[in-house]
Amino acid sequence: MPASQLIRLEQNYRSTGNILNAANALIARNPSRLGKNLWTEDGEGEPINLYAAFNEVDEARFVIERIRQFTSEDHARADCAILYRTTAQSRLFEEALIQAGTPYRVYGGLRFFERAEIRDALAYLRLLNNPQDDAAFERAVNQPPRGIGPKTLDGVRAHARDFDCSLWQASVDLLKGGAMPKRASNALQGFLDLIEELQVESRDMALSDKVAQALAMSRLPEHFEKSRDGKGQDRKENLEELVNACRQFSWEAHEDEELDELSTFLAHAALEAGEAQGDAFDDCVQLDDAALRQGAGVPAGVPGGAGGGAVSPQHVGG
Numbered sequence: 001m002p003a004s005q006l007i008r009l010e011q012n013y014r015s016t017g018n019i020l021n022a023a024n025a026l027i028a029r030n031p032s033r034l035g036k037n038l039w040t041e042d043g044e045g046e047p048i049n050l051y052a053a054f055n056e057v058d059e060a061r062f063v064i065e066r067i068r069q070f071t072s073e074d075h076a077r078a079d080c081a082i083l084y085r086t087t088a089q090s091r092l093f094e095e096a097l098i099q100a101g102t103p104y105r106v107y108g109g110l111r112f113f114e115r116a117e118i119r120d121a122l123a124y125l126r127l128l129n130n131p132q133d134d135a136a137f138e139r140a141v142n143q144p145p146r147g148i149g150p151k152t153l154d155g156v157r158a159h160a161r162d163f164d165c166s167l168w169q170a171s172v173d174l175l176k177g178g179a180m181p182k183r184a185s186n187a188l189q190g191f192l193d194l195i196e197e198l199q200v201e202s203r204d205m206a207l208s209d210k211v212a213q214a215l216a217m218s219r220l221p222e223h224f225e226k227s228r229d230g231k232g233q234d235r236k237e238n239l240e241e242l243v244n245a246c247r248q249f250s251w252e253a254h255e256d257e258e259l260d261e262l263s264t265f266l267a268h269a270a271l272e273a274g275e276a277q278g279d280a281f282d283d284c285v286q287l288d289d290a291a292l293r294q295g296a297g298v299p300a301g302v303p304g305g306a307g308g309g310a311v312s313p314q315h316v317g318g
Contacts, residue, residue: 006034008036010036010037010038011038011039011040011041012039012040013040013042015038015040015045016040016042016043016044016045016046017039017040017042017043017044017045018044018045018046018048019045019048020038020039020040022048023038024037056089056092057092057248059092060092060093060095060096061096063082063093063096064093064096064097064102067080067102068100068102076283077102077283077284077285078282078283078284078285078286080285080286081285081286081287081288082285082286082287082288083288083289084287084288084289085289086234086237086289087109087115087238087289088112088234088237088238088240088241090106090109090111090112090287091112091241091245093287094106094111094112094272094287095272103278103282103284103285104278104284104285105279105280105282105285105286106287106288107286108288109289111272112238112272113272113273114273115235115238116235117220117224117235117238117239118238118242119139119273120139120140120143120220121214121215121218121220121239121242122266122269123135123136123137123140123143124136124140124195124198124215124218124220125211125262125265126266127140127168127195128195128199128202128210128214129262129263129266131166131168131195132168132169133166134160134166134167134168137166137167137168138167140218141153141167141188141191143220143223144218144219144220144223146187146190146191147183147184147187148184148188149184151184152180152184152187155180156174156188157170159173159174168192171188171191171192172192175188175189175192194217194218197217198213198214198217201213201217202214207246207247207249207251207262207265208243208244208246208247210246210262211242211246212243215242215243220239221236221240224239246265249265249268251264251265
């Protein structure tokens with residue numbers, strides 16, 4: 001429309017001048033954005049501090065230390081927010097907060113070890129560690145879907161109940177008996193074979209390699225990547241972060257300890273998942289996806305996980 005007039009809404013009422021100057025410099029590098037110059041009447045404010053972390057663990061340590069300093073000056077934890085570009089980046093901040101004894105709450109989502117895709121992956125690891133784990137069997141047996149229907153599973157449960165055995169043993173018994181329909185029998189046998197093959201192939205692997213192998217053989221990443229709810233990439237990245245968590249997991253073997261590395265990690269994951277999350281009205285640090293937090297200000301917001309190309313000019317808005 002040639003006669004139309006373009007009006008730019010450039011005055012900002014929330015951020016300081018220094019923040020807006022930095023935002024303007026970033027927006028200028030985004031060729032797909034219309035040009036504009038944000039400004040405020042509120043003054044320049046404090047200078048922007050940039051901390052170049054050595055790695056993601058150092059970044060989490062630095063962020064939690066800044067929060068500790070802020071709250072030690074009689075500020076509320078609820079006035080602090082850690083914003084990240086992808087949900088997978090929450091894990092290290094959660095671990096650092098737990099280690100520091102700092103209450104926190106993940107807004108708009110679940111904590112890392114409570115997420116469905118992580119619990120699915122852990123179910124495979126628990127079965128790898130102990131095939132007699134009924135809860136893990138129930139979660140993994142048809143995830144991803146492999147054609148094992150409710151009727152088949154009801155039969156397995158009934159046999160386990162009648163003969164006081166695990167679901168794994170019940171499956172073995174029913175398959176040996178030969179009374180199960182061929183299609184259901186093939187699907188259930190395929191699942192048992194998968195876990196047994198995984199046990200053999202991963203026996204001498206490092207923990208992170210063992211988890212990566214379990215993900216590859218279970219095909220969970222491919223399954224979630226095809227999800228139609230728009231969250232497939234986030235779920236896949238969460239599974240990749242689980243491998244990173246195992247790579248960073250610190251464990252030393254002791255002769256007097258019965259737990260091996262995988263068992264110890266599973267216990268660690270269960271403990272972190274069991275930590276009570278802060279309630280909505282508790283004084284706790286807020287963790288949130290930066291994309292969901294646009295427009296919601298907090299006195300002390302720390303952007304985390306911005307390295308490695310996670311924030312590009314195309315991600316920067318006005």
